[in-house]
Amino acid sequence: MDIRGRNNVTVAGPVDGPVVVLAHGFGCDQNMWRLVVPVLAERYRVVMFDYVGAGRSDLSAWSAERYSALDGYAQDVVEVCEELGLRDAVFVGHSVSAMIGVLAARRAPRRIGALVMVAPSPRYIDDDGYRGGFSAEDIDELLESLESNYLGWSAAMAPVIMGNPERPELGQELANSFCATDPDIARVFARTTFLSDSRQDLKDVTVPTLVLECAQDVIAPREVGAFVHAAIPSSRLVTLPATGHCPQLSAPETTTDAILEFLRELR
Amino acid sequence: MCRPGGDPEQVGSGDASSEDAAFAALLEDSAEDLYDSAPCGYLSTLMDGTIAKINTTLLKWLGLEREEVVGAVRFADLLTVGGKLYHETHFAPLLRMQGELRGIALEMKAVGGRRLPVLVSSVVKHGSGGDPLLIRTTVFDASDRRAYEQELLRRSKEAELARAEADRARAQAEETRLQAEADRARLADALAALQQSLVPSALPAVPGLETAVHYHTASPDRLGGDFYDLFSLGDGRWAFFLGDVCGKGPQAASLTSLTRYTLRAAALHDPEPTAVLSVLDTVLHDRYAAGGDPRYCTVIFGTVTFTERGEAAVRLASGGHPPALVMRADGQADYLPTPGGVLVGIVPAATFTLAQTILAPGDTLLLYTDGLTEARTGPTRQSLFGDEALLAFGRGHASTSAPEVISALTGLMEGFGDGLDDDTALLALGVPRHPSDPRPGNE
Missing domain, CATH: 3.30.450.20 (PAS domain)
Incomplete structure (x- = not known):
């Protein structure tokens, strides 16, 4: 199987640089990293990819069975690492990908030597003595939102994105990322992401880990960042002065700096 | 402005x-x-x-x-x-x-x-x-628009459900159809197996006798009501019978089965044709009519023994069955009358009379069921083939062999088309001509 094509693998930076894998979360594709890649790629070999079902991946490789569990996505990560022959790569996972990275590191310990967890949450739904920030009904509401937007999305958004005069190449990519995503696939990913419970998996993390949380993030609140940090003894917690769930977009410099600092310390 | x-x-x-x-x-x-x-x-x-x-x-x-x-x-x-x-x-x-x-x-x-x-x-x-x-x-x-969209979504989901339901129903109908086909095929197989048990799969070879048979079933998925058999009685003696039970289908098949095996068993005990038919009459009457469910058959039962000169001596009795046709080597043909024979199984202790004939080389005896004589013929399919026409046929085909008679009759029946709407059984027994005795037609 052509893994590079299947997962739309792209690579930047010096061939002999230490490898950093950037993994996107639910809702977007590898374009999420576009603001941090230029700086990272000055010294590091940066590998990006789209999970099967997202972005410009091969949708024919998608199956509801495999991608209804985070392990299915972790398998994507392992297969990409194997395809590129990576060893001791630093895996940077945003949002749900932070947890996917934990699962991938457990599956292929020699491939992944360190983790950067950007705005991670091992469990989005509140539980006994645990506050994830959401209820099961909230997740249903998100699925509704997804549904109602795919109605207007294709018709209203495609021309806007496609017609972006300043950055036509961006428009093309975004159209693929956001407009062409099969609503059924998005629904499966949303359910898998927001209904997952990976709290028990955190204790298996033994590699050096950086937990990057945002000061204000409705999806991964501060309590959750603290929970992740506490559950992984080998972790360091850095709170970015950023708002929202996507610091790599809202505060790209700060985010990049934090990642670079962690990378330097690994050496 | x-x-x-x-x-x-x-x-x-x-x-x-x-x-x-x-x-x-x-x-x-x-x-x-x-x-x-x-x-x-x-x-x-x-x-x-x-x-x-x-x-x-x-x-x-x-x-x-x-x-x-x-x-x-x-x-x-x-x-x-x-x-x-x-x-x-x-x-x-x-x-x-x-x-x-x-x-x-x-x-x-x-x-x-x-x-x-x-x-x-x-x-x-x-x-x-x-x-x-x-x-x-x-x-x-966007309240109105959202309501409209949700209505669209709802309708689209309903349509989706309806389509899935229709697909399911179609698949189910297809499954039912396949099941019905399989059932029909299985039933046809069962019927064919049963039908084969009612008539011999092939006639035995009888030294000194040429034999031929034809069985036409009116409907492939219905059991026929006609039957025949030819079997050895030992010591160079042979028995044959041909008949027609009342009705069709499984009940007729059960009656046929009883008739066939009764005739065979009775013949081994006492092959005298009138005695055999009496036994059959008793058995059928006891089994059916006595219980208020009269069922009967018509049948000709006969025996063949051979004279020192190679002629076949035929003794036969009929229970309500159309008379056998004897075709002679010299071109003559006539029915062999069997008066007084009544339907078998209707009355207790019925009596049957014996008829005899000698088949010389070149002579042929033809037994048939009324499917042949009652075949509807003519342009409007309103007249029956009839005894006279069969007699004329016999005279036209006398001095031919048993297989040739059956072959000619089969061809004739094919010409009847859908006028042949009942089961028809034909059995011909003939004494071969001496090889040194050329047929008239070959002179």
């Missing part, structure tokens, strides 16, 4: 004053008022989403006061939780990446738990240095 003059009197029209009032109102519609009271919601936020400015229209829709919003909450805080998730995972990243978004469907929270479906468009305003400064957002009330 430039309005000339300015003196109402110069216009001299009664409508002038109202036009003036409208024009004055237009002039007074300041940009600020246009913003605040626009028919859509406006808000501006800092890049972190904190609301910096919001118009009165949107505040009214949401039932909020300006003070509790401006500088106090972020745009995402005004959304439902699902909308908030959607905002964080799709809306905000996309807006950051392309600087503009249009027509995103979200729901806002209004006071009292009311939800306001809206369509949101946002654009990022950049400073002179290209830095993103703030986000301008317009909000349209």
